[in-house]
Amino acid sequence: MSVNSFENYPMSWLPQLKNRTGAIYKELAAQLEAAIQSGELKPGTKLPPQRELADYLNVNLSTITKVYKLCSLKGLLQTTIGRGTYIAYDVMNSRCLWPDNWKNPQIIPLGATRPDENSYTDVQRQLRDILSEPDCVKWFDYGSEQDMDWHRRAGALLMKHEGFAADPANVFLTSGAQNALMACLLAVCSYGDAVGADPLTYPGLKGAAAALGIRLIPLPYQGEDINFTALAAICHKTPLKALYLMPQNQNPTTHTMSSATKQALVEFAAAQDIAIIEDASYNLLTTRPTMPIASLLPAQTFFIAGLSKGIAPGLRLAYLAVPLPYADAITTALYTMSITVSPLMSELAARLIVSGAAWKTLARHQKETIARNQIAQKYLGPFLSDADEACIFRWLHLPASCSGTAFEQLARKKGVQVYAAERFALGDSSPVNAVRLAVTAPANRSDLKKGLQILQDILHDLKDPS
Secondary structure (H helix, E strand, O other): OOHHHOOOOOOOOOOOOOOOOOOHHHHHHHHHHHHHHHOOOOOOOEOOOHHHHHHHHOOOHHHHHHHHHHHHHOOOEEEEOOOEEEEOOOOOOOOOOOOHHHOOOOOEEOOOOOOOHHHOHHHHHHHHHHHOOOOHHHHHOOOOHHHHHHHHHHHHHHHHHOOOOOOHHHEEEEOOHHHHHHHHHHHHOOOOOEEEEOOEOOHHHHHHHHHHOOEEEEOOEEOOEEOHHHHHHHHHHOOEEEEEEOOOOOOOOOOOOOHHHHHHHHHHHHHHOOEEEEEOOOOOOOOOOOOOHHHHOOOOEEEEEEOOOOOOHHHOOEEEEOOHHHHHHHHHHHHHHHOOOOHHHHHHHHHHHHHOHHHHHHHHHHHHHHHHHHHHHHHHHHHEOOOOOOOOEEEEEOOOOOOHHHHHHHHHHOOEEOEEHHHHEOOOOOOOOEEEEEOOOOOOHHHHHHHHHHHHHHHHHHHOOO
16 A cells, blocks of 8 residues: 555645646645645644655655755744654744834834934934034945045944954944845855854854855753754754854853853854854944954954944944955855945045044943833843843743744734744754833833833733633
């Protein structure tokens, strides 16, 4: 009796082949995607082993391998060596974390991370000065090499403020940290390559990887530290081209990597010849600065220093320090994506940094963020993970009875936007019951208090359903 003659074959997905004249793997991939999007296959569902599914359908094993790979590269599936292939936990969530109140002003935005709006005085003043100059029209043209050179030096000065002494010649200007991240992936990886990242990671990485056909592999952790023995086993079976990390104020968990873990990571990456992409987007506001990985392994580390989280999102500018062997590839990638950055924004950022106005803006942001975190602590303290007092977002742990997605939906119905752990999850393991909330997203402290009170009430109801 053939395998596919079983009437009730015990598999989570039973596709039907209707057309064997075309590319079978494309038809099956389309069926799998449709089953996921319709909700027939839920996030976290384990798919049938490739060989069993191939036997069931009477097709070659390579056909099923192509199906799973195609859907994995779209971000629909996650594969863990030794455990199988699962529907990705964030598959039904958008990877674009926009503030809900742009669409609905009644929503209190505790979702998208951004600095408070009350600290832009120096930015406004500097911009007015630039636009009042007789030759200001030049900033609406392509930038000159001379201007670009001093903009790079300003970027190196910013990185020095964050603890990394970068060579200005190796500093590139990009249109924001996401643009820098895309450039790094293009420079290091080819279609189908694998990159390691935290099990809960920045959603922009997942969107970029899906667009470029790059597989994301969750790094194995033991407590708060990377398990390097397990990571070595992963690399033996699936060579990693790069590691994407946010060592300081990690998004979304707020965790800061220990010095010992950084040192072990550097030794591991050097031995394995793996590039490191260090995202320092949340470093500027910290009150507890730590040594960047780039300072420990500059020859293999890309260092992204963005301005949107610490100065102003509208600047759309980030600086990228690049290891020398990748300079040409980064140049090509950035040109392909955006040709050049805005000369006006580059000049504005450079003047803010060199004049010292950036540090004044950061000080104002930091003061406001600390005050808002104190408010959050009063309302939600028992549920919040430890974090730097100036971190602009917090990680809220939930009762075991409520998933992050369910809590996000509850909060949304009551007029508050937060983001569930599922949006950040990699791998096949169910993410912790948690949500991320951004304390500086609301327009003022009054709105923040209203939003926190609503979240507090929801948590109270979850603990005491009677």
